[in-house]
Structure formats: structure tokens, C-alpha cells
Amino acid sequence: MAVAFVPSGSAGARRGRVRCGNDAVCVRRASRVTLGSRLARRSVVTALALRDGDGDDGGDAYDDIAKSLAQEFGVQTDADRGAGDLAGGVGSGYAAGAVLAGVPLPVVDDVVVVGTGKNGMQTVTLDHAASSQKVTLYTFGATLTSWTTRGGSVEVFFLSDVAVFDAQKPIRGGIPICFPQFGPGPEMRQHGFCRDSQWKIKERSVMPDGSVACVLGLSSADKLESFGGWADDKAFELEYSVILSYAGLETSLRVRNTGAAPFSFTSAFHNYFRVSDVSQARIYGLENTSFVDKLNNNEEGVRGDDGGAGVSIEEPTDRMHFATPDELAMFDFQNLRLLKLKKTPTLPDATVWNPYGADGCDPGWRSFVCVEPAALKPVTIEPAAEWLGGQLLAVD
Numbered sequence: 336m337a338v339a340f341v342p343s344g345s346a347g348a349r350r351g352r353v354r355c356g357n358d359a360v361c362v363r364r365a366s367r368v369t370l371g372s373r374l375a376r377r378s379v380v381t382a383l384a385l386r387d388g389d390g391d392d393g394g395d396a397y398d399d400i401a402k403s404l405a406q407e408f409g410v411q412t413d414a415d416r417g418a419g420d421l422a423g424g425v426g427s428g429y430a431a432g433a434v435l436a437g438v439p440l441p442v443v444d445d446v447v448v449v450g451t452g453k454n455g456m457q458t459v460t461l462d463h464a465a466s467s468q469k470v471t472l473y474t475f476g477a478t479l480t481s482w483t484t485r486g487g488s489v490e491v492f493f494l495s496d497v498a499v500f501d502a503q504k505p506i507r508g509g510i511p512i513c514f515p516q517f518g519p520g521p522e523m524r525q526h527g528f529c530r531d532s533q534w535k536i537k538e539r540s541v542m543p544d545g546s547v548a549c550v551l552g553l554s555s556a557d558k559l560e561s562f563g564g565w566a567d568d569k570a571f572e573l574e575y576s577v578i579l580s581y582a583g584l585e586t587s588l589r590v591r592n593t594g595a596a597p598f599s600f601t602s603a604f605h606n607y608f609r610v611s612d613v614s615q616a617r618i619y620g621l622e623n624t625s626f627v628d629k630l631n632n633n634e635e636g637v638r639g640d641d642g643g644a645g646v647s648i649e650e651p652t653d654r655m656h657f658a659t660p661d662e663l664a665m666f667d668f669q670n671l672r673l674l675k676l677k678k679t680p681t682l683p684d685a686t687v688w689n690p691y692g693a694d695g696c697d698p699g700w701r702s703f704v705c706v707e708p709a710a711l712k713p714v715t716i717e718p719a720a721e722w723l724g725g726q727l728l729a730v731d
């Protein structure tokens with residue numbers, strides 16, 4: 336099965352379905368034509384981003400995730416597509432070429448490698464040699480700590496110099512996962528338990544076009560102390576999949592309710608994007624969205640039309656934007672680097688955070704901007720139902 340993203344303006348993209356809880360159907364508006372959305376749209380939206388896992392070492396979990404993501408995006412799938420029909424994406428042309436040329440696929444043990452990182456903690460590295468990209472993922476917290484492109488010369492993520500690697504505290508940097516709660520709350524510590532729980536490796540795969548993938552799992556059956564009381568009356572299975580391909584980096588979280596009662600959650604991919612300096616970053620796609628300003632008594636506001644100027648950060652910033660477009664972008668004016676982000680409609684919101692030198696904040700605050708695709712309003716999953724949220728990142 337091949338799965339392709341479709342342009343945001345198409346009928347398919349406006350038809351994201353939320354197969355859980357109360358929100359039966361989520362209708363997305365077409366992106367507005369601003370500098371930001373034009374930049375974001377330029378090459379991400381038609382990228383062939385998901386491949387199935389057939390013919391590799393397993394692939395079942397990945398196949399399911401690919402099918403679910405296809406439904407969430409409202410995209411085409413076709414189990415019988417030949418390599419020559421893979422057209423339609425940035426990477427697909429190369430992929431098709433490679434398949435037609437009979438280039439042998441790498442062996443999964445050589446390219447999705449289980450190893451050790453800081454303080455002997457378990458890591459998985461994904462190596463997409465054909466496009467000179469690499470990813471490092473810690474199984475503690477399922478925290479992706481590094482994504483390099485261009486043979487290691489570009490690092491996309493910020494990892495704090497004072498990050499703690501003790502298998503107890505969340506790792507500061509990369510992509511921590513916020514679940515089952517974004518932010519502080521009554522039931523759970525800040526950002527929930529995913530980022531400080533030990534996950535298991537469920538699957539490592541090489542796709543038919545050479546894309547590399549890893550799926551980590553976490554379940555209530557693991558009975559971890561880190562779940563606190565939250566899991567006492569709930570049963571769940573989580574799958575976190577990370578895929579590296581010509582299209583870029585894709586991460587997705589699947590949440591399945593395996594219990595007898597519904598439960599609710601909020602969630603986010605807490606992306607710490609590395610920037611040359613926070614003053615050089617502009618974020619696009621947030622025009623005309625409503626927001627809550629967490630640093631201003633949770634005051635509500637609307638981000639007006641900025642004529643394509645984008646959001647710049649000039650003070651401590653912590654805003655939750657609601658019902659944002661599925662495509663966002665960030666441009667770094669110093670190194671002329673464009674980061675494009677496409678998210679599933681199941682992650683309708685986005686947070687922008689930078690502490691900007693506030694007391695006690697990370698000493699590296701100048702070097703990151705967090706742009707976090709999120710479901711900030713509670714999502715409810717009925718028994719036996721599931722939810723899937725994903726993002727695709729690409730850099731120019």
C-alpha cells in the first residue's frame with residue numbers, strides 16, 4: 336500500500352475524519368494564501384510520505400498506522416500500485432527510480448539500529464542513507480533527540496546542553512510527547528507520562544522504497560509507576576511511529592482504548608526546533624487563529640492578519656492557538672532555512688513557546704522555538720476505538 340499526502344485545497348484534505356469520541360467529522364478550511372502558507376505548501380503537501388511495511392521484518396503495526404493515517408488525512412491508498420505509479424511526491428520519483436533500477440534495499444539491522452546513548456540508555460537510530468538523513472530516538476520517553484540532514488551538516492532539533500539523561504526525568508529537547516495531558520492539570524503532572532516512561536520497541540522496518548521506520552509501544556498492561564493513578568481505571572495501547580524517507584521525517588501517535596469505559600486526553604508533539612537565534616525565526620500559518628496567552632492570565636485573543644509577516648518572538652511567549660491550518664512553516668532568516676510542518680486534522684491546534692530568558696529557563700533558550708501540533712481540547716475515545724495524530728516535517 337502506498338499512501339500520499341494531497342494538497343490542502345483538495346477535497347480529500349478537507350475531509351479528515353476523527354474516529355473517536357464525540358467529534359465524528361472534522362472539516363478543515365483551505366489554507367489562506369499568505370507568504371507562510373505558500374512556503375509551507377511549496378513542497379510538503381504532495382509528498383509521498385507513508386509506505387507500507389510489507390516484505391520486511393514484520394510491518395503489521397506500521398501497516399495499520401499507515402492505513403489509519405491515510406484515513407485521517409483523507410488520502411488515496413492503493414495496495415497494488417507499481418513503482419512506476421508512485422509519482423506525486425518529492426521522494427516518490429527517486430523511490431520509483433530506485434525500485435526500477437533494482438537498487439537493493441538495505442537490511443533493517445544495518446539501518447534501524449538498536450544501540451545505547453548517553454548513560455547507557457537505549458536508543459534506536461534510523462539511517463536513510465539515500466537522502467543523507469539520520470534520526471536518534473531514545474526509548475525512554477520515546478523522545479526523538481536528533482534529526483540530521485545533508486550528511487549531518489544540518490541538525491533540525493535543539494537538545495539542551497543541560498538535558499538530563501537519567502531515565503527518570505523527561506529529556507529536554509527533540510520531540511517529547513505530551514499525553515494524556517498537555518500542560519499542567521488536575522489529574523496528572525505537566526505534559527503527562529509519555530515523556531518519562533520507558534517504551535518498548537515494537538517494530539523496525541525498511542519499506543519497499545527504502546524508507547526506514549521504527550514503532551515504539553506503551554500500554555496500560557506495562558503497569559509503570561510513571562502512569563501514576565491515571566491508568567488505574569483505564570486500559571490503553573499507544574504506538575509511536577517514526578519514519579524517515581525522501582519526504583522528510585514523520586512521527587505519529589496512535590491511541591487505542593482497550594478498556595470498558597471511554598477516556599479523554601489532550602496531546603502534543605513538543606517540537607524543539609533549533610534556530611540560529613530566536614530573533615531570526617518567523618512562524619507562518621497562525622494568522623486569524625484564536626489563541627490563549629498562558630503568560631497573560633490565559634487571556635484570549637485573535638492573531639490578526641499580518642500580511643504574511645509571520646509570528647516573531649520578542650518576549651517570553653507561550654500561546655495556544657486553536658483550529659490552525661494543517662500546514663505551518665518556520666523560516667530562519669539567518670541561515671535561510673525553511674521548515675515545513677504538515678499535521679493531521681486530528682491535531683487541530685498548535686502551541687508556540689519560548690521562555691526568552693525568563694528566570695530559571697534553559698540557558699539555550701535563544702537556540703530553539705517550540706512549535707507544537709496539538710489536540711488542546713479534550714478528545715474522548717470510546718471502548719475499542721482509536722485516535723491517530725501525526726506530523727510530517729521537511730526542511731529546505
Ligand SMILES: O=P(O)(O)OC[C@H]1O[C@@H](O)[C@H](O)[C@@H](O)[C@@H]1O
Pocket residue numbers: 518525526605629653654686688705707
Ligand atoms: O518545562 P516543561 O514541563 O518541559 O514545559 C515546557 C513548556 O512546554 C510548553 O509546551 C508549554 O506551553 C509551556 O507552558 C511549558 O513551560
